[in-house]
Amino acid sequence: MSAVTSPAFRDNARAALGDRQLQRALAEVPRGLAARRSAARADLPEFEALREAGRAIKDHTLAHLDLYLEAFEKKARAAGSQVHFAPTAEDARAIVRDICRQAGARVVTKGKSMISEEIGLNQALEADGIEVVETDLGEYLIQIRGETPSHIIAPAIHLTQDQVEADFRRLHTGLPADRQLAEPAQLVAEARQVLRGRFLAADVGITGANFMIAETGSTVIVTNEGNGDLTQSLPRVHVVLASIEKMVPTLEDVDTLIRLLARSATGQEISTYTTFSTGPRRAGDPDGPEACHIVILDNGRSELLGGPFREVLRCIRCGACMNHCPVYGAIGGHAYGWVYPGPIGSVLTPALIGVRQARHLPNASTFCGRCEEVCPMKIPLPGLMRHWREAEFDARATPLLYRLGLAAWAAAARRPRLYHALARLLMPALGALGRRRGAFRRLPLLGGWTRHRDLAAPQGRTFQALWADTRAGVPR
Amino acid sequence: MTGADERREAVIFKIRKALGTYDSAPRRAAVAGRLAAPPPPLVPERAKRRRDELRSLFRRFLEGQSATVVEAAGAAEVPAAIGRYLRSANLPLRVRVGDDAYLDRLPWASEPALERRRGRAEAEDEVGLSRATVAVAETGTLVLASGADNPVTVTFLPETSVVVVREEDLVGGYEGAWERIRARFGAGAMPRTVNFVSGPSRSADIGGQLVMGAHGPRRLCVILVRG
Numbered sequence: 001m002s003a004v005t006s007p008a009f010r011d012n013a014r015a016a017l018g019d020r021q022l023q024r025a026l027a028e029v030p031r032g033l034a035a036r037r038s039a040a041r042a043d044l045p046e047f048e049a050l051r052e053a054g055r056a057i058k059d060h061t062l063a064h065l066d067l068y069l070e071a072f073e074k075k076a077r078a079a080g081s082q083v084h085f086a087p088t089a090e091d092a093r094a095i096v097r098d099i100c101r102q103a104g105a106r107v108v109t110k111g112k113s114m115i116s117e118e119i120g121l122n123q124a125l126e127a128d129g130i131e132v133v134e135t136d137l138g139e140y141l142i143q144i145r146g147e148t149p150s151h152i153i154a155p156a157i158h159l160t161q162d163q164v165e166a167d168f169r170r171l172h173t174g175l176p177a178d179r180q181l182a183e184p185a186q187l188v189a190e191a192r193q194v195l196r197g198r199f200l201a202a203d204v205g206i207t208g209a210n211f212m213i214a215e216t217g218s219t220v221i222v223t224n225e226g227n228g229d230l231t232q233s234l235p236r237v238h239v240v241l242a243s244i245e246k247m248v249p250t251l252e253d254v255d256t257l258i259r260l261l262a263r264s265a266t267g268q269e270i271s272t273y274t275t276f277s278t279g280p281r282r283a284g285d286p287d288g289p290e291a292c293h294i295v296i297l298d299n300g301r302s303e304l305l306g307g308p309f310r311e312v313l314r315c316i317r318c319g320a321c322m323n324h325c326p327v328y329g330a331i332g333g334h335a336y337g338w339v340y341p342g343p344i345g346s347v348l349t350p351a352l353i354g355v356r357q358a359r360h361l362p363n364a365s366t367f368c369g370r371c372e373e374v375c376p377m378k379i380p381l382p383g384l385m386r387h388w389r390e391a392e393f394d395a396r397a398t399p400l401l402y403r404l405g406l407a408a409w410a411a412a413a414r415r416p417r418l419y420h421a422l423a424r425l426l427m428p429a430l431g432a433l434g435r436r437r438g439a440f441r442r443l444p445l446l447g448g449w450t451r452h453r454d455l456a457a458p459q460g461r462t463f464q465a466l467w468a469d470t471r472a473g474v475p476r
Numbered sequence: 477m478t479g480a481d482e483r484r485e486a487v488i489f490k491i492r493k494a495l496g497t498y499d500s501a502p503r504r505a506a507v508a509g510r511l512a513a514p515p516p517p518l519v520p521e522r523a524k525r526r527r528d529e530l531r532s533l534f535r536r537f538l539e540g541q542s543a544t545v546v547e548a549a550g551a552a553e554v555p556a557a558i559g560r561y562l563r564s565a566n567l568p569l570r571v572r573v574g575d576d577a578y579l580d581r582l583p584w585a586s587e588p589a590l591e592r593r594r595g596r597a598e599a600e601d602e603v604g605l606s607r608a609t610v611a612v613a614e615t616g617t618l619v620l621a622s623g624a625d626n627p628v629t630v631t632f633l634p635e636t637s638v639v640v641v642r643e644e645d646l647v648g649g650y651e652g653a654w655e656r657i658r659a660r661f662g663a664g665a666m667p668r669t670v671n672f673v674s675g676p677s678r679s680a681d682i683g684g685q686l687v688m689g690a691h692g693p694r695r696l697c698v699i700l701v702r703g
Binding site: 025028029032044045046049050053060063064065066067068069070071075079084085086087091135136137138141154155156157159160161164184185187188189191192195196199200214215216218224225226227229230232233234244249250251252253255256258259266268269270271272273274275276277278279280281282284285286287288296298302303304305306 | 480483484486487488490491492493494495496497499503504506507510511514517518520521522537540541574595596597599615616617622623624627628629631632633649650651654657664665666667668669670671672673674675676677678679680681682683684685687689690691692693
């Protein structure tokens with residue numbers, strides 16, 4: 001599994017806010033993606049109806065997931081694929097490692113796969129002496145820096161062009177030192193040239209899957225670069241990493257979901273390449289892999305089917321929630337401390353690594369609700385974060401002082417007479433204390449609040465008292 | 477049971493346990509019914525227009541997605557149209573192509589300088605020539621089916637991709653493409669890959685700036701054959 005720094009979320013966030021390079025990168029890109037999404041949505045009058053249709057497809061599939069997985073497995077096997085089930089991340093790593101060993105793999109190319117990050121696949125293969133090459137440009141940029149993705153569709157969104165140029169000059173030492181690299185086009189051309197050699201040398205190609213189709217036993221990837229196609233077409237062996245919730249019944253169901261996916265992600269009408277892969281190369285095919293393996297990962301997802309979190313399994317990984325999140329926009333993805341950042345990460349991460357480790361994430365929200373508003377699959381993200389906050393409290397993962405404070409407040413709030421009596425005493429006292437400035441700069445036990453803003457002092461009597469007077473006909 | 481079977485059973489069992497259900501006849505019937513007779517998909521209005529409107533929609537989207545679209549008056553015009561495009565882009569008159577019967581029958585004698593090499597693409601190939609089984613107007617999308625007639629490497633490896641598609645193969649929405657694929661390969665069957673291609677390869681991973689030609693073709697030229 002990838003390293004977890006979620007317990008240090010507060011420190012991570014503070015560091016991110018002070019990181020000028022990161023703040024420069026965050027100033028542009030997520031906002032641009034949000035604006036393009038809005039334009040693409042306006043261009044398709046059926047967009048809202050498609051969201052409902054997409055939600056219905058996933059709800060039906062998840063309610064029958066065991067049977068659709070079996071149907072998929074049968075069709076995939078008939079098409080010549082080998083299907084492997086992986087209950088845990090460890091199982092998945094072992095399965096892929098064994099496939100690579102059997103293939104005698106020395107070089108493995110990879111298309112973009114968040115599951116691969118989740119299970120820490122690269123480290124496992126590298127420990128076996130394999131050269132692992134990320135081919136999605138963004139994934140390549142972070143691989144050469146030894147970093148993790150900071151966004152699920154734009155993994156290097158935290159990097160600026162200058163950083164990329166410096167990395168290429170440091171790493172691509174076989175090229176002339178005086179070459180021009182000031183333009184993004186020059187940097188992309190250099191990455192293309194360097195990676196082309198690895199595509200041609202690879203023994204095994206590993207891709208993710210946006211969808212698995214029960215009707216045909218196909219898996220689907222969506223890319224703009226075409227790297228996933230070279231990854232799966234050139235090597236002898238193609239390995240697909242998919243998680244159980246990627247299932248859909250038919251080809252037409254994929255149509256509905258791809259009508260939502262690119263528009264929500266980047267504002268494109270459709271991503272440049274959508275590829276449906278079914279088995280290995282056929283008799284007479286001059287290219288394509290000789291063997292195709294599909295690894296289907298659970299890793300804790302099946303447990304979510306039984307409760308309120310089932311809805312999060314509708315996610316099609318577009319990233320719209322993070323592009324529209326004020327918290328993500330301020331601190332970027334790394335601060336969240338594990339593979340899935342932003343609002344979707346705040347709901348998914350506690351499920352996958354445990355609420356104790358991820359307890360800060362459901363609290364890293366202003367509950368502004370934009371994530372739910374833009375989610376193409378209508379996942380009630382703020383509501384699910386609230387569930388996690390409750391789970392965190394129930395699991396006693398919240399610090400003691402905080403719990404005592406909440407218990408005291410709850411004890412008062414449940415007794416209206418006591419609450420009103422306390423309010424009648426406290427409010428005028430606070431009002432008198434704060435009369436001179438009209439606000440408090442600092443208050444005992446409220447340091448977290450007053451560090452960043454003042455607390456307004458009460459200006460007079462309580463609302464309840466005013467209300468009682470109004471009802472009694474007392475003139476104001 | 478082998479380890480693989482145990483892992484499979486474990487995943488299926490955990491799903492059933494969480495769903496609070498089991499492998500019942502009514503659930504099987506629901507799944508079989510949904511697969512055999514899916515609900516009608518929601519096809520956007522823009523995909524339901526008349527043929528001539530679909531053609532301009534297809535063109536507009538593809539050009540908006542940075543492809544070049546050339547209309548040929550008929551099959552006889554295609555070799556010359558390819559030649560003109562390659563010359564205008566300053567590219568060699570040498571293309572890699574599969575065994576597609578329609579492309580084979582074109583009057584190549586009309587463009588004698590154009591050399592065609594057969595088979596899968598190799599690293600040194602600069603131009604690939606493919607044929608799309610279907611074109612989808614709703615987003616300017618080509619649909620290519622892999623095989624000896626249409627090797628997938630020809631579409632992805634060379635820097636320039638030229639794709640021929642007949643106007644009669646133009647449909648409104650993605651659903652129309654699946655109708656054609658099912659008619660050709662049989663219900664529930666697929667070639668090794670079906671590729672939806674909607675422009676040249678691109679990336680915005682460096683500083684959010686869009687650049688063409690990330691790993692796949694830098695240029696995509698679509699020859700739309702009228703008539």
